[in-house]
Each structure stands twice: as structure tokens, then as C-alpha cells.
Amino acid sequence: MKRILAVDGLSVRAGDNALLRDVSFALAPGEALTLVGQSGAGKSLLAQAIMGNLPDALQAAGTVEVAGVASAAADHHTRRPLWGRQLGLLPQEPWLALDPTMRILAQVEETYRHVRRDGNAANARQRAREALAGLGLQDKAGHYPHQISGGMAQRVAFAAVYAGGAPILIADEPTKGLDRRMRDEVVTLLREALLEGCALLTVTHDLEVAEALGGRLAVIEQGRIVESGATTTVMQAPQHPYTQALLAAQPRNWPAEPAPASGQPLLTAQGLAKAFGRQRLFAGIDLCVHAGERLALTGPSGCGKTTLGNILLGVLKPDAGRVVSHAARPFAFQKLYQDPVAAFPARQTLRQTFADLCRLHRLDPGAAAPLLAELGLDAALLDRLPGEVSGGELQRIAIARILLLKPQLVFADEPTSRLDAITQKQTMAVLLRALERSGAALVLVTHDDALAERVAGRRLAIDTAY
Amino acid sequence: MNAQTLISFGRSLLPVLLRRGGQALAVGVLVGMLSFLMMRWLPGDFAYRIAAGRYGYDLVSAEAAEAVRRELALDAPWYVALAGWWQQLLAFDLGNSLVIGTPVIDEIRHQLGHTLMLAGAALGLSLLIGLPLGVAAGLRPGGWADRLGLLVSVALRAFPPFLLGLLMVIVFAGADLPAAGHGEAANLFLPALTLALGLAAGSSRIVREAIRNVLASEHYAFAQTKGLPLSLAVWRHALRNMALPVVAYLGVQLVFVIEGVVILETLFAWPGIGHALVHAVFWRDVPMIQGTCLMLALCFVLLNALVDLLCLALDPRHR
Numbered sequence: 083m084k085r086i087l088a089v090d091g092l093s094v095r096a097g098d099n100a101l102l103r104d105v106s107f108a109l110a111p112g113e114a115l116t117l118v119g120q121s122g123a124g125k126s127l128l129a130q131a132i133m134g135n136l137p138d139a140l141q142a143a144g145t146v147e148v149a150g151v152a153s154a155a156a157d158h159h160t161r162r163p164l165w166g167r168q169l170g171l172l173p174q175e176p177w178l179a180l181d182p183t184m185r186i187l188a189q190v191e192e193t194y195r196h197v198r199r200d201g202n203a204a205n206a207r208q209r210a211r212e213a214l215a216g217l218g219l220q221d222k223a224g225h226y227p228h229q230i231s232g233g234m235a236q237r238v239a240f241a242a243v244y245a246g247g248a249p250i251l252i253a254d255e256p257t258k259g260l261d262r263r264m265r266d267e268v269v270t271l272l273r274e275a276l277l278e279g280c281a282l283l284t285v286t287h288d289l290e291v292a293e294a295l296g297g298r299l300a301v302i303e304q305g306r307i308v309e310s311g312a313t314t315t316v317m318q319a320p321q322h323p324y325t326q327a328l329l330a331a332q333p334r335n336w337p338a339e340p341a342p343a344s345g346q347p348l349l350t351a352q353g354l355a356k357a358f359g360r361q362r363l364f365a366g367i368d369l370c371v372h373a374g375e376r377l378a379l380t381g382p383s384g385c386g387k388t389t390l391g392n393i394l395l396g397v398l399k400p401d402a403g404r405v406v407s408h409a410a411r412p413f414a415f416q417k418l419y420q421d422p423v424a425a426f427p428a429r430q431t432l433r434q435t436f437a438d439l440c441r442l443h444r445l446d447p448g449a450a451a452p453l454l455a456e457l458g459l460d461a462a463l464l465d466r467l468p469g470e471v472s473g474g475e476l477q478r479i480a481i482a483r484i485l486l487l488k489p490q491l492v493f494a495d496e497p498t499s500r501l502d503a504i505t506q507k508q509t510m511a512v513l514l515r516a517l518e519r520s521g522a523a524l525v526l527v528t529h530d531d532a533l534a535e536r537v538a539g540r541r542l543a544i545d546t547a548y
Numbered sequence: 549m550n551a552q553t554l555i556s557f558g559r560s561l562l563p564v565l566l567r568r569g570g571q572a573l574a575v576g577v578l579v580g581m582l583s584f585l586m587m588r589w590l591p592g593d594f595a596y597r598i599a600a601g602r603y604g605y606d607l608v609s610a611e612a613a614e615a616v617r618r619e620l621a622l623d624a625p626w627y628v629a630l631a632g633w634w635q636q637l638l639a640f641d642l643g644n645s646l647v648i649g650t651p652v653i654d655e656i657r658h659q660l661g662h663t664l665m666l667a668g669a670a671l672g673l674s675l676l677i678g679l680p681l682g683v684a685a686g687l688r689p690g691g692w693a694d695r696l697g698l699l700v701s702v703a704l705r706a707f708p709p710f711l712l713g714l715l716m717v718i719v720f721a722g723a724d725l726p727a728a729g730h731g732e733a734a735n736l737f738l739p740a741l742t743l744a745l746g747l748a749a750g751s752s753r754i755v756r757e758a759i760r761n762v763l764a765s766e767h768y769a770f771a772q773t774k775g776l777p778l779s780l781a782v783w784r785h786a787l788r789n790m791a792l793p794v795v796a797y798l799g800v801q802l803v804f805v806i807e808g809v810v811i812l813e814t815l816f817a818w819p820g821i822g823h824a825l826v827h828a829v830f831w832r833d834v835p836m837i838q839g840t841c842l843m844l845a846l847c848f849v850l851l852n853a854l855v856d857l858l859c860l861a862l863d864p865r866h867r
Contacts, residue, residue, distance in 0.1 A: 184785070192784065193774055196780055
């Protein structure tokens with residue numbers, strides 16, 4: 083088949099540091115290629131290098147051929163006129179990619195009017211309406227981006243890109259931050275584009291997305307393609323050790339955790355209900371957490387998992403129902419946050435943060451060092467600012483901070499959802515071992531059913547039936 | 549603006565008007581009361597100062613002061629005087645000037661026009677200076693225009709307006725620009741420029757920040773990658789978003805304008821409301837002080853309300 087996109091010997095460097103090395107592939111119309119790898123492996127740079135909008139600090143080498151016209155990867159000017167018409171780029175975070183001050187209909191309409199230019203611009207508004215209706219967004223045409231959900235925003239962005247009629251679609255982490263249901267919606271959209279004859283290049287760290295898209299798979303480690311082939315073949319019989327590690331790190335492939343022994347009730351809740359304004363989150367929730375137990379709260383984004391956890395911790399008051407705590411001492415219930423960077427003071431070294439904590443709770447200042455060692459952390463990390471430590475390390479430091487207070491219950495709110503699969507597996511293992519040693523119970527909030535199943539003995543699903 | 553936008557704009561109008569209306573009322577009560585009390589607490593003989601204002605320091609005598617005291621009932625207790633003023637105010641009467649005897653409202657009507665002219669000219673000039681400097685700095689953050697702009701705006705902001713005004717007089721003395729007076733456009737130039745420099749020092753940095761943020765934003769990048777030509781991406785997706793913080797900052801700058809107007813009008817003998825206020829303080833012309841303060845405060849609230857409405861019109865997230 084005739085190829086429409088070809089990349090040959092593409093490299094991206096930041097000074098002497100090679101971020102992408104010698105990447106080559108070709109795509110034909112209707113074909114899907116998915117690139118997977120850990121965060122920081124240079125996947126997103128590939129999308130930018132093909133488009134020709136790399137940051138100025140990076141240098142590209144190699145060639146990019148679009149619809150038979152080859153140009154040097156470093157030549158940003160040649161491919162710019164192709165944006166929207168030949169090369170369509172689906173944004174990473176659609177909520178941020180839509181103009182907050184413009185109605186969504188206008189944001190789709192302008193692609194028909196100013197980009198497609200097939201002599202039918204007079205009907206741009208009508209065509210945009212039809213495109214939105216085709217994605218089930220007919221009621222939202224007059225809304226602004228802040229009035230729609232993340233999944234809807236992804237559909238709007240898709241409509242705005244798709245309207246340009248580009249035969250090549252590049253999707254850069256299109257499911258980042260979306261829950262399972264919204265992720266499946268995005269995958270469906272991409273598959274439809276494939277059926278229409280688009281060539282699809284997807285960059286993701288989610289192997290399930292790769293599996294659902296089919297086609298070919300390329301695995302990137304440290305900027306280099308280490309394995310590629312048909313997606314089903316690579317997934318079933320991975321050859322490269324890195325691919326094997328990546329597959330083993332998927333929660334559904336984790337070994338099952340033995341359920342720890344549980345003891346006396348630690349926390350009982352009856353008839354909990356909560357609403358924000360007119361939006362009812364949940365009602366009539368009864369639950370009991372026993373000492374040492376592991377409970378998972380699952381459900382789609384926005385269903386009130388975090389809110390329920392905050393009520394259990396006593397941070398938030400329920401509208402109805404009550405929570406009875408059998409904690410042995412104050413501060414025995416602790417929370418582990420989703421975004422560790424936001425959970426530490428940004429302009430203070432971690433050592434200072436730990437020292438402040440020890441002073442506040444009259445703890446032995448020397449207690450932190452052995453804890454950090456147990457969690458596999460170098461104590462020298464504490465001399466850095468939170469932003470200078472990797473996400474996985476910082477989450478482990480957050481775990482150490484909680485353990486200092488000898489918790490009886492840890493409420494972990496999506497603690498690994500921002501980490502890539504391999505780091506997620508490490509971090510979750512560290513957390514579970516630490517809780518095992520201290521005998522603390524775990525309430526884990528997650529939208530990943532496989533993760534919940536592997537980690538927790540008991541699951542409570544909250545759905546958005548209300 | 550289509551019908552839908554107008555409806556949502558209209559619906560969010562009422563809270564703004566109610567809030568600002570309430571503020572206007574509270575500000576009126578506080579400013580009226582404070583200016584009255586502060587005048588009473590000033591040392592010196594009230595009647596003597598007013599008499600001096602009427603007849604001149606050379607001609608004033610103890611008898612003249614006594615006559616003034618009787619005429620204006622200045623020995624009445626302070627609460628009687630305050631109650632009298634409130635009574636007048638409720639009838640929308642600002643009273644007569646104690647010194648020249650004419651109604652305060654007529655004086656203010658005359659001065660307000662001059663003040664608004666000065667403030668308007670200063671704001672206009674500050675945009676002419678601040679916008680291009682901010683754009684130049686924002687397009688290349690960290691470049692020489694940015695660093696120089698930061699240095700100059702910190703320096704300008706650190707100068708109190710009266711000192712800056714004096715410097716301007718000295719600098720422009722050789723350029724044949726009048727340092728005082730009114731009536732000609734040239735008279736307006738120096739006070740307006742002095743005020744505008746201070747304003748531009750702030751607004752150029754806000755413009756710089758707004759441009760930097762929009763150019764780095766994902767929605768501006770998306771506007772381009774979806775295929776819009778650069779000019780359309782700027783026109784449709786950058787300008788309005790850049791304007792948001794700049795307009796919102798205008799509300800903050802109004803404090804600076806009001807403060808600057810009082811000082812610079814006095815310095816450049818510009819016959820506006822600030823000039824009148826300073827003179828009224830000097831002559832203990834209490835109704836005049838209360839009237840001008842009240843008018844300045846109400847202007848402040850009104851202009852802030854206008855800024856609020858402008859923000860509402862520009863940013864759908866506030867509606």
C-alpha cells in the first residue's frame with residue numbers, strides 16, 4: 083500500500099543529551115501505529131518532531147515525509163502549512179487546549195471555515211453543528227469549555243481537528259487523565275477515524291489503549307525503539323526485556339496480593355449522603371473498615387470517591403448519616419494524595435518539611451532516616467525541592483511522611499494514577515509492604531478496576547446512578 | 549454578541565450592580581464620617597482658619613473669627629454638626645463652601661470634568677506607553693527589552709508621584725512645556741505624562757505576563773496545530789485571553805489614579821477635584837472636603853463597577 087507518513091532516522095537532542103535516537107517507521111492510510119513507553123522516554127517529542135513544533139532548545143535530525151513530500155526534521159517551516167490539512171494533532175489535555183473564552187461550536191466551526199477551505203465555507207456553522215451532533219454533543223454547542231467534562235472536551239477537540247480533513251492523525255496521550263469510560267469513548271473515536279481511512283499514530287503509556295487500537299506497536303525505551311511488530315504479537319510474546327517488564331507492570335498481570343489478617347472495626351459509617359449544590363454524589367452508603375484491612379473505592383471520575391474518603395477522614399461533614407471512628411489516638415487516619423508535587427510546600431526543601439513535621443508532632447527527628455531506607459530512598463533526596471525529585475520518588479517520600487505518624491488507616495486517593503506502569507507497580511508494592519509492617523488499614527481510591535482487584539480484599543463501587 | 553451571550557451577561561449583571569451599589573453606600577457613609585471627624589481633630593482654631601481663607605491672613609482679626617464662628621455655628625457640639633450634614637446629604641444637598649459661599653455641588657461639577665480629563669488622558673497615554681513595551685517584553689521573556697522594562701518599571705514605581713512630577717518639571721523646563729496652569733492642551737501634557745508613567749510601569753508588566761502566558765498556553769498551540777494561520781490564531785484565540793488580566797488590573801490601577809490625581813493636580817495647578825480637596829483641607833472648608841472626598845470615592849466605586857462589567861463581557865467563566 084502507498085505510504086502517507088514516513089519517518090526516517092529521526093533523532094532529537096537537547097545539547098549533548100539524546101532524547102530520541104534513530105526512530106524510523108512508515109504508515110499507510112487506514113493503518114494504526116501505537117508507540118508505548120515509560121514517561122520521559124521521549125514519546126511526546128516524536129509527535130512534536132513530526133509536526134515541527136519542538137521547543138527551540140531541542141535539535142532534530144533525520145527526515146519526515148508527508149504525502150510524498152520529504153523534508154528535514156529540523157526544517158520547521160515546510161510542515162507548518164500542512165497543519166490541520168495533512169497533519170492533524172489531537173491535544174494531550176483537551177480541557178486546556180480549548181479556548182476558555184469561546185463557545186465550542188465556534189471552535190469547531192472555525193476549522194471548517196478557515197482550514198478546510200473546500201469552497202463550502204458558507205455552511206461551516208451547519209457542518210460544525212452536524213459534527214457535534216454526530217458525537218452526541220448537540221446540546222453542548224452553545225457551552226463554553228469550563229461547562230463540559232474532560233471526556234466531552236476530548237470529543238470537541240477531536241471534532242475540531244477532524245473537521246480539517248487531515249489524512250494523518252497524531253494522538254499524543256489522548257487518554258491522559260480520563261477514567262475508563264471516557265478512555266473507551268476516545269478509543270472508539272480513533273477507531274472510527276481509522277475506518278474512514280486515516281493513518282493513526284498514537285503515543286500512549288496505556289497498553290490497553292494500544293491493544294484496543296490494534297495495528298502495529300512500537301516500544302520506546304530511553305528514546306530508542308527496542309521492539310516493534312503487530313500489536314497482538316508483541317503483547318502475547320514480548321521479546322525485549324523492557325517490553326516484558328512493561329507488560330508485567332500492568333495491574334491485571336500483577337501477582338494477586340494475599341489478603342492481610344484484619345482485626346477489630348476501626349471505622350464504621352452509616353447512611354452517608356453528600357451533594358454539592360444540586361448535584362447529588364451518593365446516598366445511603368454503609369461501610370466498615372477493620373484494622374489492617376484493604377478496601378478499594380472504585381467508580382468513574384466525579385462520582386464522589388474523594389469526597390467519601392474525606393468524609394471518612396472527618397475532613398468533610400456528610401449531609402446525612404454518621405461516621406464513628408475507633409482510632410486509638412489523634413492523627414491515626416492519614417491521607418496520601420494523588421499529586422505528590424501539590425502535597426509538599428514547593429519552595430522548601432523536603433528536609434525542612436520533615437523537620438517541621440517532627441517539631442509539630444514532637445517526634446524523634448532521627449525517625450525519618452530508617453523509614454526512607456526501608457522505602458528504598460536515598461536520604462540525600464531530602465536536600466532537594468519537591469519539584470526536583472521524580473514523581474515516583476516523591477510519592478514514596480509522601481508515604482514515609484505518613485508513616486512517621488504511625489497511622490492506623492491510610493486513605494490513598496489515586497496515589498499512582500499519575501505514574502507510569504512500571505513506577506506505579508514499584509510504588510504500590512512499597513506502600514503495601516510498609517502498611518503490612520505497620521499493620522495499618524488501607525482505603526484505596528482508584529478508577530482502575532484491575533488495580534483495585536489486585537490490591538484490595540474488598541471493593542466498594544460507587545456509580546453515578548444518581 | 550449573540551442573543552445567548554446577552555442573556556447570560558444580563559443574568560450575571562445584577563449581582564455586580566448590587567454589590568457595587570452596596571459598596572457605594574458604605575463608602576459614602578465611611579468617607580463622609582471620617583473626613584468630618586478628622587477635620588474636627590485637627591489642631592488650630594477652626595473659625596480663625598476659615599476667616600483667614602475668606603479675608604486673607606493679613607486682614608483677619610479675632611473679631612472676624614468670632615463673626616465667622618457665630619455665622620456658621622461652629623461652637624455647636626460635633627454631633628450636632630455631623631447630624632446636620634447627614635440631614636443635608638439625605639436631601640442630596642452637599643451644602644455651601646464655608647470660604648467662598650457657593651454651593652459645593654457647583655464647584656465639584658466644574659472640577660470633576662477637569663479631573664476626568666486628566667485621568668482619561670493619563671490612562672490613554674499609559675496604554676500608548678505600556679502596551680508596546682509589554683508586548684516587546686512578552687514576546688521575548690528574558691530578552692533585553694524584558695530586562696530593561698523590568699528595571700525601568702521598578703524604578704518608576706519606586707518614585708512617589710510628586711517626586712516624579714518635580715523631575716518632569718525640571719526635565720521639560722527647557723522644552724518650553726508649561727509646568728502649571730490650564731486651558732491649553734499643552735497644560736495637560738506634563739501632569740498626564742507623570743501619571744501615565746507610573747501607570748505604564750505597572751500595566752506593561754501585566755501585559756508582558758499576559759502575553760507570555762497566552763503564547764505558552766495549550767489553547768494557543770492548539771489553535772495553530774489545527775491549522776489556523778498565525779494571524780487568525782492571534783486574532784481569535786490570543787487577544788481576548790490577553791486582555792483579561794490587563795482589564796482586571798485596571799481596577800487595581802484606579803487607586804493609583806485617584807491618589808495621583810490629588811497630588812499631581814496640586815503640583816501642576818490643574819483645577820480639578822484633587823486640587824480643590826487640598827485647598828479645602830488648608831482652609832478647613834469642611835463641606836468642600838466632604839463633598840470632594842465623597843465624589844472621589846464614588847467615582848472609584850463606579851469605575852470599579854465598569855471594570856467588573858467589562859470583565860464579565862470578556863470572560864464567560866465569570867458569568
